[in-house]
Amino acid sequence: GNSVTQMEGPVTLSEEAFLTINCTYxxxxxxxxxxxxxxxxxxxxxxxxxxxxDDKGSNxxxxxxxxxxxxxxxxxKGSVQVSDSAVxxxxxxxxxxxxxxxxxxxxxxx
Amino acid sequence: NAGVTQTPKFQVLKTGQSMTLQxxxxxxxxxxxxxxxxxxxxxRLIHYSVGAGITDxxxxxxxxxxxxxxxxxxxLRLLSAAPSQTSVYFCASSSTGGWGYTFGSGTRLTVV
Numbered sequence: 485g486n487s488v489t490q491m492e493g494p495v496t497l498s499e500e501a502f503l504t505i506n507c508t509y510x511x512x513x514x515x516x517x518x519x520x521x522x523x524x525x526x527x528x529x530x531x532x533x534x535x536x537x538d539d540k541g542s543n544x545x546x547x548x549x550x551x552x553x554x555x556x557x558x559x560x561k562g563s564v565q566v567s568d569s570a571v572x573x574x575x576x577x578x579x580x581x582x583x584x585x586x587x588x589x590x591x592x593x594x
Numbered sequence: 595n596a597g598v599t600q601t602p603k604f605q606v607l608k609t610g611q612s613m614t615l616q617x618x619x620x621x622x623x624x625x626x627x628x629x630x631x632x633x634x635x636x637x638r639l640i641h642y643s644v645g646a647g648i649t650d651x652x653x654x655x656x657x658x659x660x661x662x663x664x665x666x667x668x669x670l671r672l673l674s675a676a677p678s679q680t681s682v683y684f685c686a687s688s689s690t691g692g693w694g695y696t697f698g699s700g701t702r703l704t705v706v
Contacts, residue, residue: 516693516694518694520697526699527684527697527698527699527700528637528684528686528697529697530694530695530696533693533694535693573636573637577688577694577695580625580642580644580688580690581627581639581642581652582627582639582642582686582688582695583639583653584629584636584637584638585636586634586635586636587636587637
């Protein structure tokens with residue numbers, strides 16, 4: 485079956501540092517890929533998406549590129565802020581079914 | 595513009611009780627799903643639906659029932675609550691699946 489694997493957290497960074505969260509997937513066919521973010525005490529929000537190979541999703545300074553050859557969708561941000569502290573989930577959709585990785589907690593300190 | 599509405603927000607049940615978690619969306623989305631979120635385990639799919647009258651099991655369906663009689667509503671039924679079902683439950687909907695899901699704000703359920 486399909487699966488999503490992402491790096492374990494927590495990831496602790498200083499403000500203005502570079503953030504990378506690794507995500508790889510296993511799927512049949514060509515899934516759509518997503519990053520969702522969950523701020524403390526809140527539900528999930530769609531951060532960015534990519535629907536085909538080599539697509540780059542971007543939003544709020546975050547970027548991720550759909551790499552079919554390495555089955556990866558790594559999330560990056562060049563300069564994080566304290567307000568980026570949250571849990572980030574990599575996910576895929578295949579045949580309408582959305583499946584998540586375990587989530588990576590990111591803590592940004594001033 | 596309500597989006598995905600879940601009720602109740604909080605619920606405490608005794609072991610063996612039954613209840614229904616409600617989920618409604620006003621975006622005319624065909625796809626709807628239920629997830630549970632437990633610490634360190636991410637979100638796990640319980641049941642999903644690709645349209646009215648069509649449902650299927652996800653990763654962790656045992657102890658839960660669903661039905662989809664209308665496009666708007668997708669209730670989740672706990673038949674006989676167990677402490678292992680203590681969790682935060684999220685409902686989500688999507689127009690096509692491939693363009694991302696919109697999530698409700700969640701129901702925090704405690705079974706004692």
